[in-house]
Every structure is written in C-alpha cells, then in structure tokens.
Amino acid sequence: MGAVRQAAWAARTRLTVMAVGATAALVTGATACGGSSGGSPAAAPTTAVVTPAAPQPLTILVSNDDGVGAAGIDAVVTALRALPAVTVDVVAPATNQSGTGGKTSPTTPAHHDATTASGVAATAVDGFPADSVNVALDVLGVKPNLVVTGINQGQNLGPFVDLSGTVGAARAAAAHGIPALATSMGLGPAFDYSQAATLVTAWVTAHRATFTGTGGAALSTVTNLNIPNCGAAKIRGERELATEPTVTDMATAITNGQDCSSTANPADEVGAFNAGFATLTTIPAKPAK
Incomplete structure (x- = not known):
C-alpha cells in the first residue's frame, strides 16, 4: 500500500x-x-x-510552435492550470512557426499581449519558438521551474526532432538550465487533445518534486512526449523508449500510420507510436548537426 x-x-x-x-x-x-x-x-x-x-508551488512556462492561438497549446494550458499550486505563464509565437527547429532571430523580436483560444492571458512573440522562450526568460523575467511546449499538431519522432519548433523551444529552456517537456500529438483527420493533455498533466504530477530550480547551468537533455491520434479510441498506454536518430522508413514517422486498435507491441519508438502507444524519450538538448 x-x-x-x-x-x-x-x-x-x-x-x-x-x-x-x-x-x-x-x-x-x-x-x-x-x-x-x-x-x-x-x-x-x-x-x-x-x-x-500540500504540493509545493510550481511555475510552468508554456510555449509552442503552432502559435499562441492554436488549440493544442490552449488544451495543455487549461489542463495545467487545473493542477494544485501551479502557476502557468504563456509565451508563444504570434503565428505558426512549425518546422523552424531551434532557429532564433538576429535581434530580440517584439512581443505583445495576446490570449489563447479560450481567453487565457498570454504574450505573443513576433519570432520563432525558441525566441519565445528566450523572451520569456530574458526579457519578461519569467522564472519557471519547468517549461512545457506544445501540444504540437503532428508527431515529432526520431530524426525529425531537429526540425521541430516545439522541440526547439524546449531546447531553448534547457540552454537556460530549466527542465523541459516537448509534447506532440500525431497527425489525423481531427484533433481531440483531451487524452494528450491528461498524459502531460500526469507526467508533470509524477515529476513535480524534482522541479525545484529556476535556471542555472545548461542541461544536456529534454524530454519528448508523443501521443498518438486515436480519435474516439483510447491510447494503449505509455512507453518509455530510446529515441531513434535514424529510421528505415522515414515516412512512417510523420504520416498518419497510428493504429490504436493494434495488438502489436513493438520495442522501437516509431513502431510503438504507430501501434497506439504514447512514447516518452530523452533527446539531446542540442541538434545532432
């Protein structure tokens, strides 16, 4: 017990x-x-x-690459704000910046007040996802214990993490010494982020006792959570696996190949994801190249 x-x-x-x-x-x-x-x-x-x-107070910075008005970031912000003793700050790109990886602007981009899709106060940054995290930490003075990015629309698996702005924003947090969780949901005909948001809050709850600092020496890794798009079906579970820097069939890592009714139990990241499992991997805080 x-x-x-x-x-x-x-x-x-x-x-x-x-x-x-x-x-x-x-x-x-x-x-x-x-x-x-x-x-x-x-x-x-x-x-x-x-x-x-009572849980210790926790401040979470949320950003993304789909833009401050996207449904995915709104879903995770709403879910995180419901946790006890949690303060959520939202700083995200003003527009969709998918596929921009860890790019940053040559000069600090402008920022302005905005809201998420459901009306939560936020700051919009006229730049890349990594810019948004840098503005939050270096300009706005936000002092989070954790950074969560996403929920991205489309999976970020294996070799594709270096292209992901969602991962790029998480890596910007790691460069400041702040733990980060990049979150993405698989492609599909529609997006219901409820199961994904539940998995994000469960991960935060399970690990929140470890999030005690607000920055320092750069971290070497970030956590990458990919949730399959199961529609009305339930996600089969969560698998903690090694990331795949290369895959044989790269198309399967970015196309809608998820089958949440599968009975297969693959041991690899992409295979497990496409068989209906959420995958949790640890990835380097810097791109491979």
Whole structure:
C-alpha cells in the first residue's frame, strides 16, 4: 500500500497485549483501561488523521510552435492550470512557426499581449519558438521551474526532432538550465487533445518534486512526449523508449500510420507510436548537426 495510506492504517490500529494471568489490559496509545468490574469505562481509542502534504508551488512556462492561438497549446494550458499550486505563464509565437527547429532571430523580436483560444492571458512573440522562450526568460523575467511546449499538431519522432519548433523551444529552456517537456500529438483527420493533455498533466504530477530550480547551468537533455491520434479510441498506454536518430522508413514517422486498435507491441519508438502507444524519450538538448 502507499506510504500515506499505510500511515493512516497504522494510526487507526493499536496493538492488543494480553497480560499473563487473569487480568487483561488493552493498550491504545498512552491510555490504559481499568480492569475491575464497576470501574471507569475504557477510554475510546483515538484515531489519528493523516493529511497529505500540500504540493509545493510550481511555475510552468508554456510555449509552442503552432502559435499562441492554436488549440493544442490552449488544451495543455487549461489542463495545467487545473493542477494544485501551479502557476502557468504563456509565451508563444504570434503565428505558426512549425518546422523552424531551434532557429532564433538576429535581434530580440517584439512581443505583445495576446490570449489563447479560450481567453487565457498570454504574450505573443513576433519570432520563432525558441525566441519565445528566450523572451520569456530574458526579457519578461519569467522564472519557471519547468517549461512545457506544445501540444504540437503532428508527431515529432526520431530524426525529425531537429526540425521541430516545439522541440526547439524546449531546447531553448534547457540552454537556460530549466527542465523541459516537448509534447506532440500525431497527425489525423481531427484533433481531440483531451487524452494528450491528461498524459502531460500526469507526467508533470509524477515529476513535480524534482522541479525545484529556476535556471542555472545548461542541461544536456529534454524530454519528448508523443501521443498518438486515436480519435474516439483510447491510447494503449505509455512507453518509455530510446529515441531513434535514424529510421528505415522515414515516412512512417510523420504520416498518419497510428493504429490504436493494434495488438502489436513493438520495442522501437516509431513502431510503438504507430501501434497506439504514447512514447516518452530523452533527446539531446542540442541538434545532432
């Protein structure tokens, strides 16, 4: 059982000790019952209530490459804002910047107030995804414990991560010493980001105790989460796998080949993704070339 549940169980249970001879005493905490007839009634055992510790405050910077008004970033912002003790800052490109990788502008780009699709206050940057993270950290003074980028429209697997602006923005965070999670959803005829947003918040919740700093020495890796586009079907689960710097059939890594009704269990990143599994990989914080 979990540590909190085990502590609560132990607090409600007391050791019963039978004394040698005819007299028995029930020991509950520090209170002992009278043993003779007509004596005072036994004191009721006390029950300790264990309250889980409140989570430490967490500040998350959210960016993307599809643009500040895209549905994917709005879905993940809404989901993250629902977590306890979480503050979300949104700084993203003003327009779609897909496929721009880690490009940055020669001079600091302009920025202006904006909102996400559902009206959450944001800052729009007239530049690339990596520019957006740099503006947030270096110009706006945002001090996040974690950067989440996406949810991107279209998978970013294997050798294609270097082309991804979503990954490029996450790498800009890593260059500032801030942990980053790049998130993408597979191509398909339509996009329902609800399952993807749930996986993102689950990952943040599972790891939030490790996000204690607000920058420092550059990090060597970022985390890359790709969620298959299953439509009304359920994602089959999540697989933590090694990234694939090369793939035999590169087309399968970017086309709509996901089959969430599959019973296959591939051991490779692209195969697992196309068989309906969300894939979690660790990728270098700098492009291969």
